[in-house]
Amino acid sequence: xxxxxxxxxxxxxxxxxxxxxLDAEKANLQIRYGVPVTLHEFDALLPETHAEFLAMLPELxxxxxxxxxxxxxxxxxxxDYLLASCIMRSNFEGPANILxxxxxxxxxxxxxxxxxxxxxxxxxxxxxxxxYGSAKAGFTAFLSGLRNRLAKRGVHVVTVLPGYVATEATExxxxxxxxxxxxxxxxxxxVVAVERKKNVIYVRxxxxxxxxxxxxxxxxxxxxxxx
Amino acid sequence: MKLAGWGRFPVMDAQVYVPRxxxxxxxxxxxxxxxxxxxxxxxxxxxxxxxxxxxDMRRLNRMxxxxxxTGQLIxxxxxxxxxxIAAFLPRGWFPTVTPGTKFVTLGGMIAADVHGKNHRKxxxxxxxxxxxxxxxxxxxxxxCSREGHVELFEHTLGGMGxxxxxxxxxxxxRTIETGWIRQTTIPAPNLESxxxxxxxxxxxxxxxxxxxxxxxxxxxxxxxxxxxxxxxxPDLPAHRSLHPFTTPDKRKLSLxxxxxxxxxxxxxxxxxxxxxYWAGAWNRGEKLVDWDSFFYPLDAIAxxxxxxxxxxxAQFQCALPLxxxxxxxxxxxxxxxxxxxxxFLAVLKRFGPQESRFSFPMEGYSLALDFPITTKTxxxxxxxxxxxxxxxxxxxxxxxxxxxxxxxxxxxxxxxSFVRMRADSGWKNSFQSAQAERLVL
Numbered sequence: 022x023x024x025x026x027x028x029x030x031x032x033x034x035x036x037x038x039x040x041x042x043l044d045a046e047k048a049n050l051q052i053r054y055g056v057p058v059t060l061h062e063f064d065a066l067l068p069e070t071h072a073e074f075l076a077m078l079p080e081l082x083x084x085x086x087x088x089x090x091x092x093x094x095x096x097x098x099x100x101d102y103l104l105a106s107c108i109m110r111s112n113f114e115g116p117a118n119i120l121x122x123x124x125x126x127x128x129x130x131x132x133x134x135x136x137x138x139x140x141x142x143x144x145x146x147x148x149x150x151x152x153y154g155s156a157k158a159g160f161t162a163f164l165s166g167l168r169n170r171l172a173k174r175g176v177h178v179v180t181v182l183p184g185y186v187a188t189e190a191t192e193x194x195x196x197x198x199x200x201x202x203x204x205x206x207x208x209x210x211x212v213v214a215v216e217r218k219k220n221v222i223y224v225r226x227x228x229x230x231x232x233x234x235x236x237x238x239x240x241x242x243x244x245x246x247x248x
Numbered sequence: 249m250k251l252a253g254w255g256r257f258p259v260m261d262a263q264v265y266v267p268r269x270x271x272x273x274x275x276x277x278x279x280x281x282x283x284x285x286x287x288x289x290x291x292x293x294x295x296x297x298x299x300x301x302x303x304d305m306r307r308l309n310r311m312x313x314x315x316x317x318t319g320q321l322i323x324x325x326x327x328x329x330x331x332x333i334a335a336f337l338p339r340g341w342f343p344t345v346t347p348g349t350k351f352v353t354l355g356g357m358i359a360a361d362v363h364g365k366n367h368r369k370x371x372x373x374x375x376x377x378x379x380x381x382x383x384x385x386x387x388x389x390x391x392c393s394r395e396g397h398v399e400l401f402e403h404t405l406g407g408m409g410x411x412x413x414x415x416x417x418x419x420x421x422r423t424i425e426t427g428w429i430r431q432t433t434i435p436a437p438n439l440e441s442x443x444x445x446x447x448x449x450x451x452x453x454x455x456x457x458x459x460x461x462x463x464x465x466x467x468x469x470x471x472x473x474x475x476x477x478x479x480x481x482p483d484l485p486a487h488r489s490l491h492p493f494t495t496p497d498k499r500k501l502s503l504x505x506x507x508x509x510x511x512x513x514x515x516x517x518x519x520x521x522x523x524x525y526w527a528g529a530w531n532r533g534e535k536l537v538d539w540d541s542f543f544y545p546l547d548a549i550a551x552x553x554x555x556x557x558x559x560x561x562a563q564f565q566c567a568l569p570l571x572x573x574x575x576x577x578x579x580x581x582x583x584x585x586x587x588x589x590x591x592f593l594a595v596l597k598r599f600g601p602q603e604s605r606f607s608f609p610m611e612g613y614s615l616a617l618d619f620p621i622t623t624k625t626x627x628x629x630x631x632x633x634x635x636x637x638x639x640x641x642x643x644x645x646x647x648x649x650x651x652x653x654x655x656x657x658x659x660x661x662x663x664x665s666f667v668r669m670r671a672d673s674g675w676k677n678s679f680q681s682a683q684a685e686r687l688v689l
Binding site for chain 1: 268310311312313314320321331339616
């Protein structure tokens with residue numbers, strides 16, 4: 022993601038937990054693209070620190086991309102309240118909070134783009150991952166509302182529904198190749214979506230069709246099938 | 249999964265792992281019977297295939313530091329040359345030594361100790377390598393250079409990944425003023441005049457000859473000799489000198505399917521080669537060429553290896569010592585011409601002096617040919633190998649896919665000491681490729 026934006030000449034601010042670990046990546050981005058890169062300590066699960074995090078940034082960014090999430094285990098979260106809560110907070114509360122704060126600053130400025138990485142899992146709750154899915158559903162609705170609010174204020178909001186992505190988190194799961202995007206593909210689509218002011222994007226277009234079908238199945242039928 | 253080199257022969261079953269970090273590589277080295285590192289898979293044969301564990305290094309692809317005073321770039325082994333060029337050409341830097349494709353990793357260039365069209369003047373890739381970090385069988389990383397761990401350094405350059413996993417390296421880039429090359433084309437009607445042209449070009453930075461292998465009799469060795477120099481700012485026309493590093497975007501061609509094996513026959517090749525020669529002869533003299541067309545003409549056609557059909561093809565590249573070159577080249581070209589197994593690409597280069605433990609180049613001439621795999625190929629290649637050995641030459645392991653262990657030993661007296669070094673240093677059991685097994689390295 023940072024590579025694609027840096028390649029377009031954007032200065033980069035990377036925010037993460039243990040941001041010290043990103044030192045090599047920082048050098049990499051600077052050498053490859055000749056853009057300034059800064060690292061910032063950020064924890065999505067500590068919303069009370071977000072205002073301070075924002076205040077510490079050397080510069081308010083033009084574009085902010087939220088790539089925060091936690092898949093967790095559905096079975097585990099059915100029994101373990103703390104795990105379920107952690108999944109919900111990682112996928113919804115944390116990202117929504119930082120985007121809220123950014124939205125206010127962007128609104129004041131009268132410009133900017135916010136990008137939220139949500140999930141197709143939020144389109145309909147399924148037995149196999151509804152805790153994660155419900156959090157993403159909340160986040161998707163949040164982004165949609167935010168877009169609605171800021172549309173007349175010069176601030177644009179992009180909702181990204183990636184579908185399967187080949188990452189470290191999905192490494193051990195066998196995913197169908199045609200439905201699985203590479204991280205660089207997701208990044209490329211996001212850069213284009215930001216440039217063209219798209220609202221909601223599916224990284225691989227086939228997911229739009231799949232989710233349309235899944236949403237159209239009547240609940241009476243849906244509850245009896247396993248997908 | 250099924251794995252092959254760029255020549256798509258042989259195809260083998262291999263477990264491929266794509267580790268994200270050093271810990272992932274260490275774990276593979278520790279747990280697998282043996283491993284081999286793989287970059288972009290541009291070696292032609294089975295150099296980067298290990299059936300139990302082939303380690304795809306391309307996720308280790310960070311550029312770690314650059315010193316604009318010396319041009320030293322420190323980067324991880326999986327960094328691809330095209331990315332180095334994309335990052336540095338606009339700032340006036342270019343690789344000191346580059347192979348004929350930019351889709352190779354830094355680790356791959358070190359392992360094969362690649363050479364370019366400037367070998368005579370600048371030597372092989374080793375010349376621009378300051379140090380290499382190599383992971384050994386125990387998972388620890390050693391920094392080797394001309395000053396420390398010299399043996400590891402010397403054997404890793406050209407060692408085909410058989411001395412450990414190349415993790416990162418420091419290499420020197422050179423300065424350039426523009427992204428253009430002043431290219432001189434010299435048509436040479438036969439081998440003798442081609443060699444004379446190359447000998448005369450000792451002052452040129454870059455030199456290479458393309459040979460029409462189908463030429464026989466008085467046309468034997470009919471060639472186009474290309475010489476090149478980096479263009480300086482005053483060499484550019486006015487409209488280019490404002491943006492000296494901007495070169496026109498090339499149309500990207502690709503071969504979406506395998507050519508049927510009958511498409512490439514001696515008639516179509518003869519037509520192509522004749523046209524190419526006369527087009528070159530027509531364009532003789534000097535002109536400006538962009539860096540991409542000059543160094544990487546084949547990169548413009550993605551997947552060009554499909555030209556040779558589904559069965560793949562074999563590359564043959566040998567180096568002959570200077571005093572026996574003419575005689576050897578004549579014998580090689582006569583054999584190819586007689587077999588009527590013309591090769592699309594026949595490239596002749598003049599190598600300069602080279603001192604190294606296991607690298608391919610030697611002072612003299614290098615000839616590279618490729619042939620589609622057919623029933624006749626094997627016999628022809630065996631003949632070419634024998635001619636090379638008879639003339640004191642040796643073979644390029646990055647191109648080899650079928651040589652026997654005996655042939656290798658007959659051609660290269662350095663094999664035994666390399667094998668002993670591998671056994672003594674504990675590399676033999678841990679780092680193994682299908683090629684190393686075939687060649688008993």
